[in-house]
Amino acid sequence: MTDGGVAQVLLVILRTDPGAVEAAADDQATGTLRIRVVRRREAQLPELVGPGQPPPSGAVPLRMESAKAAADLIVDYLTECGDQNVVAVALDQVSAFALWHVAQELPDVIAVSTLEAGERIAALLRAGRSVASILNAPQFSVTRVLTEAEPGPRVAVSTPAVVAGDEPRADGRWLSFEPDGLHVVLDAMAPQDRAEVEALTASASRDGAVGDDPKVVIGPANFAGQGWAWARALNAHTRAQAVNLAVRTDGSRIVFRSTLPLTVSEWDRPAVRVAIAADLLERSTHVLLEAARPLVAVDAVAPAHGDGAESARRDVEALLAAGKQVALLFHGSEVRDPAAHASLDAWSPFGNPANDGLSGILAARVGNVRKALLRDLDVLRYVSTLDLFDYVPGAIWLPVVVDRASFAPTPEALRGPIPVVGHAPTSSVLKGSRWIDPVLEKLDSEGVIRYRRFQALPPGAVPRMLRDVDVLVDQVVLGNPGVLAAQAMAAGRLVVSHLPESVRRRLPEPIPVVEANPSTLEEVMRAIASAPALYAATAAAGRQFAQKYHDGRASADILAATFLAPPAAGVPVSAPAGGAARW
Amino acid sequence: MTADLDTFAIAVGGDESLLTRVHPDVRVVRVPMSQDVRDPVINRWPIERAENQRPWTQTVLEEQAEAFPEPVYAPWGPRAESVALALHAIDPVDLTLATGNPYVDFTVALALHQEHDVPFVLDDRDSWILDVYTGDLMPLADRIRPWLDYALDVATEMWFVNPPIADWHRREYPQHATKIRVVENGWDSTFLQPENLTAATPGRRSLVVSYIGTINSGLPLEMIGDAWRIARRRSALFSSSELRMVGHFGHAGSMTPEQVRIRREYGPDRMLFVGRQPKERIAEAYSQADVLLFAKEGSGLVTSGKVYEYIATGRPIVSALAPSHDARRVLSGYPRWHDASLESGPSGLADAMIAAASDAVERGDLEDAALEYGTGFRRDAVLARAIDRLEQRLPL
Numbered sequence: 013m014t015d016g017g018v019a020q021v022l023l024v025i026l027r028t029d030p031g032a033v034e035a036a037a038d039d040q041a042t043g044t045l046r047i048r049v050v051r052r053r054e055a056q057l058p059e060l061v062g063p064g065q066p067p068p069s070g071a072v073p074l075r076m077e078s079a080k081a082a083a084d085l086i087v088d089y090l091t092e093c094g095d096q097n098v099v100a101v102a103l104d105q106v107s108a109f110a111l112w113h114v115a116q117e118l119p120d121v122i123a124v125s126t127l128e129a130g131e132r133i134a135a136l137l138r139a140g141r142s143v144a145s146i147l148n149a150p151q152f153s154v155t156r157v158l159t160e161a162e163p164g165p166r167v168a169v170s171t172p173a174v175v176a177g178d179e180p181r182a183d184g185r186w187l188s189f190e191p192d193g194l195h196v197v198l199d200a201m202a203p204q205d206r207a208e209v210e211a212l213t214a215s216a217s218r219d220g221a222v223g224d225d226p227k228v229v230i231g232p233a234n235f236a237g238q239g240w241a242w243a244r245a246l247n248a249h250t251r252a253q254a255v256n257l258a259v260r261t262d263g264s265r266i267v268f269r270s271t272l273p274l275t276v277s278e279w280d281r282p283a284v285r286v287a288i289a290a291d292l293l294e295r296s297t298h299v300l301l302e303a304a305r306p307l308v309a310v311d312a313v314a315p316a317h318g319d320g321a322e323s324a325r326r327d328v329e330a331l332l333a334a335g336k337q338v339a340l341l342f343h344g345s346e347v348r349d350p351a352a353h354a355s356l357d358a359w360s361p362f363g364n365p366a367n368d369g370l371s372g373i374l375a376a377r378v379g380n381v382r383k384a385l386l387r388d389l390d391v392l393r394y395v396s397t398l399d400l401f402d403y404v405p406g407a408i409w410l411p412v413v414v415d416r417a418s419f420a421p422t423p424e425a426l427r428g429p430i431p432v433v434g435h436a437p438t439s440s441v442l443k444g445s446r447w448i449d450p451v452l453e454k455l456d457s458e459g460v461i462r463y464r465r466f467q468a469l470p471p472g473a474v475p476r477m478l479r480d481v482d483v484l485v486d487q488v489v490l491g492n493p494g495v496l497a498a499q500a501m502a503a504g505r506l507v508v509s510h511l512p513e514s515v516r517r518r519l520p521e522p523i524p525v526v527e528a529n530p531s532t533l534e535e536v537m538r539a540i541a542s543a544p545a546l547y548a549a550t551a552a553a554g555r556q557f558a559q560k561y562h563d564g565r566a567s568a569d570i571l572a573a574t575f576l577a578p579p580a581a582g583v584p585v586s587a588p589a590g591g592a593a594r595w
Numbered sequence: 596m597t598a599d600l601d602t603f604a605i606a607v608g609g610d611e612s613l614l615t616r617v618h619p620d621v622r623v624v625r626v627p628m629s630q631d632v633r634d635p636v637i638n639r640w641p642i643e644r645a646e647n648q649r650p651w652t653q654t655v656l657e658e659q660a661e662a663f664p665e666p667v668y669a670p671w672g673p674r675a676e677s678v679a680l681a682l683h684a685i686d687p688v689d690l691t692l693a694t695g696n697p698y699v700d701f702t703v704a705l706a707l708h709q710e711h712d713v714p715f716v717l718d719d720r721d722s723w724i725l726d727v728y729t730g731d732l733m734p735l736a737d738r739i740r741p742w743l744d745y746a747l748d749v750a751t752e753m754w755f756v757n758p759p760i761a762d763w764h765r766r767e768y769p770q771h772a773t774k775i776r777v778v779e780n781g782w783d784s785t786f787l788q789p790e791n792l793t794a795a796t797p798g799r800r801s802l803v804v805s806y807i808g809t810i811n812s813g814l815p816l817e818m819i820g821d822a823w824r825i826a827r828r829r830s831a832l833f834s835s836s837e838l839r840m841v842g843h844f845g846h847a848g849s850m851t852p853e854q855v856r857i858r859r860e861y862g863p864d865r866m867l868f869v870g871r872q873p874k875e876r877i878a879e880a881y882s883q884a885d886v887l888l889f890a891k892e893g894s895g896l897v898t899s900g901k902v903y904e905y906i907a908t909g910r911p912i913v914s915a916l917a918p919s920h921d922a923r924r925v926l927s928g929y930p931r932w933h934d935a936s937l938e939s940g941p942s943g944l945a946d947a948m949i950a951a952a953s954d955a956v957e958r959g960d961l962e963d964a965a966l967e968y969g970t971g972f973r974r975d976a977v978l979a980r981a982i983d984r985l986e987q988r989l990p991l
């Protein structure tokens with residue numbers, strides 16, 4: 013495909029409307045062919061009109077339903093063009109769809125949607141760039157980016173061994189961790205996916221040992237940025253090297269920091285998951301799997317969305333079989349059974365018939381999670397909030413970690429004449445905002461408080477928001493002490509929230525959160541407003557509480573003691589059953 | 596820190612001639628950008644996009660804006676933050692200078708500040724929240740404002756390209772007025788050495804009038820063509836002259852149907868579209884021009900970067916601008932400026948062209964004064980002043 017050292021490239025420009033015949037003066041010199049696929053008005057099937065040929069009389073533009081038939085004609089035409097690089101340009105919508113089909117049949121044809129992009133790519137090919145390198149960009153990797161930039165001392169980078177083949181496995185998995193590397197089954201992959209994976213495997217070499225410190229991977233949920241925060245805590249306070257992976261659903265309104273950020277669309281691609289397995293999991297010693305979600309879905313090359321508990325189970329089994337230490341981390345809705353919650357708490361949002369739809373969806377998910385991960389899987393289980401002991405037997409509390417900015421010195425709360433009260437729900441239903449807003453708005457209108465409602469704040473702006481309020485009303489229906497409450501405590505703000513006694517008793521000391529539910533909120537707020545000095549000590553106690561449990565050291569210590577330490581002989585991997593906090 | 600080369604080589608195009616000019620002390624860290632709606636490679640499209648591009652694109656853009664109020668660019672933020680923090684662990688960052696657009700760059704500065712107290716400067720070459728062409732708030736202003744509020748709160752300084760935009764932000768954020776600075780674009784002496792430009796030859800009758808810059812759909816191209824036609828009828832100075840339009844078409848580099856029509860219409864009048872000139876060779880385009888045509892859409896909040904290059908050349912400049920256009924502030928001290936407001940239409944512009952052409956032929960004596968005026972806006976001088984001020988604020 014080269015001519016005197018320069019790669020030959022054919023630029024094929026496609027239209028699917030009759031229009032005027034056009035040709036640029038330099039078409040022959042630049043290897044450009046302009047073709048059309050049109051349909052005669054009376055005909056059923058389209059026909060291809062070659063370069064320089066006028067369209068047949070009575071020709072009409074193609075419609076989308078003819079795109080596949082057009083693609084068949086184009087495939088035949090391009091096959092006859094001989095052995096050269098082809099860049100095909102779609103000048104209209106139907107052409108684009110037709111060329112999409114062409115790319116499935118002829119994966120080495122580069123199909124593009126603008127003439128300018130086609131010209132750029134043709135130039136790259138002529139300059140010696142390969143088709144594969146244009147079609148399959150390397151997966152995002154922090155290590156690769158920094159290696160290419162070469163800051164600081166030179167870092168050795170190895171490419172993990174990946175073995176790809178077509179033979180399906182008896183266990184149905186498309187990805188497995190084997191002694192000689194990752195095994196990938198290419199059968200059943202779409203052509204583009206296959207090409208991407210093959211491009212990944214093309215440079216295989218086994219890497220050597222990289223030290224004895226635990227290598228921890230946390231993922232893939234990263235709710236409230238906690239995967240990142242726990243990883244950071246481990247890195248700061250233990251010998252472990254921890255990273256987190258975050259797969260965020262499309263349309264997430266708040267994005268939290270992570271070591272390897274991915275959208276679910278990216279994660280869907282098999283090559284991305286092979287890269288996760290190769291770059292992160294293969295090298296890991298410990299994997300903390302969050303929220304009953306799969307990390308790579310070893311059982312499904314095209315995973316279904318919504319409920320991945322079964323896939324998560326297969327991932328856990330595969331990692332255990334590969335010699336990794338694996339633990340589960342539960343955040344909330346994946347294990348909090350709505351019916352059970354409603355029976356435990358009179359104010360549960362799941363007792364409200366208006367939320368029956370949501371309750372049904374969550375209940376189904378919880379059922380699948382229990383079946384897949386909680387019944388007969390002997391691994392450590394962590395929960396991020398104390399209320400979840402009711403749903404995860406034998407769990408260990410892994411406290412949420414708040415950022416250091418939350419601990420920055422702030423003016424003392426409740427010193428002004430009128431308390432400033434904030435409410436910042438990420439989910440109005442689960443926080444009980446329908447109860448909170450009317451009460452706080454009413455009190456604001458009476459001049460008892462000043463009410464500030466926050467939504468969609470950048471995560472980094474939350475400490476600043478908290479600095480400007482005296483009181484945070486977190487939630488009044490769910491009964492869980494979440495990340496925002498911990499941040500508010502760290503900032504020395506008074507937290508008002510619903511925490512049942514059963515949850516409060518799980519720690520040896522009082523939790524400095526003022527109790528309120530929908531029926532008591534107004535009374536509580538009036539009491540605070542009328543005697544703020546009485547509550548200032550509670551606000552100050554919140555800072556000490558947050559320093560003890562939520563600045564990262566406690567979480568790092570718990571993981572070090574329970575997960576990273578080798579299991580003692582005779583001690584089962586699972587923590588003792590019971591509802592008390594283990595810490 | 597910037598995007599990967601394939602973002603430019605494949606997706607959006609770019610002027611790679613500048614890459615060889617990057618100072619060897621500057622290490623470039625390239626973080627790959629997922630192209631999503633900008634990906635022209637159909638092989639990689641999901642079938643949903645291939646079947647129905649517009650709704651797919653709309654959905655993706657809306658989802659991206661949910662995460663960060665800047666669709667198309669939003670997905671780059673989490674990756675860039677991750678790389679920046681890893682980089683800081685290897686080679687600690689002392690100062691972050693984040694230039695928008697794209698404004699996702701600001702998130703990297705915020706991340707380094709949040710995690711490691713690295714001070715930062717927000718360098719806004721446009722305006723994130725304000726539509727500088729209309730003076731209205733951007734459609735996503737409600738989503739942008741919490742980010743901008745927070746970023747300004749913790750930034751060391753925020754720079755804007757001209758006094759009107761800076762003043763708007765000082766009025767919006769009086770508590771941060773002293774952080775808000777004007778740092779004009781200026782012109783880059785790396786690519787343009789006025790002393791090396793071919794001297795204009797007064798007396799020559801075959802003049803070249805050049806527009807040098809991006810040819811956007813907002814450029815009054817037809818008015819310019821009409822004015823040129825009128826000027827050629829009115830003045831023998833233009834009898835064998837050319838009007839050259841030197842520049843890239845829009846963002847993607849392709850002509851609109853209207854631009855194609857205009858090219859065809861005014862071609863016989865010697866209005867020539869010569870295409871893009873790489874930045875590295877931009878001096879050639881200026882050398883070949885006897886008169887420079889400056890036309891830019893926008894009004895009081897818009898200056899444009901190109902006006903600084905123009906005044907660096909010492910050439911006569913004819914302009915077609917709205918009365919309140921901020922470029923007038925820059926041009927007002929230039930001794931070879933021949934102004935036509937947009938309201939004066941093609942006839943007024945034609946008269947200004949004739950005046951500029953006469954200047955080119957008869958007033959070479961003005962060149963030194965014009966060059967001296969332009970020197971004050973040289974970019975290294977502009978930046979040196981900005982850096983001096985910044986150093987006083989920073990504990991570096």
